[in-house]
Amino acid sequence: MGNAVRDKESQVNYLKQRLNMFLDVLDAIEPEHTELEDIDRLIKMIDDLEEKCEQFKKDW
Template identity: 45%
Template sequence: MSQQEKLTDLKSRLSAFMNRVDQMDPNETSVEDIDELIKMLEDLERKM
């Protein structure tokens, strides 16, 4: 995978993460939801 493709993939994943965070209602967010967000961040970190 080229650097440009990696960058595009990273941008896409970050965008998906931010959309997920924006859509969350703090009053209805569970521990499982937070765990999923952490897993998404860990996956992003591995991809870098």
Template identity: 55%
Template sequence: MDKAQNNGHVEGLKTRLHQFLETLDTIEPETADLQEIDQLISLLDDLEEQMEKIKLDK
């Protein structure tokens, strides 16, 4: 994989991680419902997939 493509994947990963952290900051632990927890799990799954793609492309 060329360096520009790898940088694009890393930037995408950074964006998804930022989205995850923003979502995590907005959730109130005492009142979190199942939908919010599912959303966090989905974001983590997306992050994991993107990291695997980056690792496999190297």
């Protein structure tokens, strides 16, 4: 995922992949063993996804 994503279809696919990665991480979390750092990592993933959405929205 190191290449620049320019066209709308590639941007949507990128966002889908990132969202699926987030969902995989979320599914793998065991609530009784979750640390604060795990929650912070999830929040960071959401923030990154939101930032990409805003960046892509400017291109559209």
